[in-house]
Amino acid sequence: MIDKTRKIHEKGSDTRNRIRGVLFDMDGTLTVPGALDFAAIKREIGCPPDIPILEYIESRPEWERPSLFAVLERHETEAAENSVPNKGARACLKALRDKGVSLGIITRNSLCSVEKVLRKFDGICKEDFSAIITRETALPKPHPQGVYMAAEKMGVHLQELLVVGDYRFDIMAGKAAGAKTALLINEQESEESPNGPVADLKIGDLRELLNYVG
Ligand SMILES: [Mg+2]
Known part of the structure; x- marks a missing residue:
């Protein structure tokens, strides 16, 4: 356990100050998992x-x-x-926004759902996100097209972008586009294919991102 923590910290130090944009998955990342059956x-x-x-x-x-x-x-x-905001999600979004980090959402869901979900985030609004990529906008993850589009809208290079999600499709899309990736491991589940790409970071709470970004 100690070794694992140290490893993550080392990777985190490497990531720090290089990340200027964070692109979040929605379901199970910004929101508590399980709402969609x-x-x-x-x-x-x-x-x-x-x-x-x-x-x-x-x-x-x-x-x-x-x-x-x-x-x-x-x-x-x-x-x-x-839907309910995930643990630490509001605090994380507010802190990143206040640090001047560019924010984005990438989801296989629809824009209508994103708008409904964001109304649950007190103090956060749609305009806080420079990019909202939905299935109407781009080919769905794991295709990297949406990550490319998001980086452009967010005004960051792919190497400066961190893609955060709770599922292997998020990591696959981020990696394929050349972005950094973070896997959120929610309490009740861990979704990473043993044969899939390994995320650069593994976190148990979105607030941990604040140690690595900005
Ligand atoms: Mg998800």
Whole structure:
């Protein structure tokens, strides 16, 4: 445990002062995980458990997709309305903003859900984010397209950008774009593929980012 902490600290020191922008995943990162019941959505649209939802919908015939998206959007709207800011998320966002760090959100969710979720963040507004990348804006993670777009909107080089998420797709997208990455390990779950890319940082609370950024 001590060794692991030391390792993270060393990597953190290396990362410090090079990061000028932080790009956050939304569900399970800025918000408490579990609001979106992916298994229930998959059951309802007939998506096999091992296939991501958006990729499954895109694989279906064009005529079928609107009804599948409608199911997804119903679940997402409900989840966004019930969402709760994750531990330390508000404090982290406020502190980074006040340090002048450029902020962004990248999600496989819709812009409508992002707007609903951000209303739960007292003292934070949509305008605090230089980039909000949703599935309407870019190809979904793990594709890196959204990370490239975010960096441009945020006015930072990819090497100065930290992508933070709770799932391997976040790390894959960040790594593929050449950004730094941080994996948030929430209390009840850890989602990192053993064969997937390893994040530069591992954190248990978003406030830990303040040790590495700014
Ligand atoms: Mg997530």
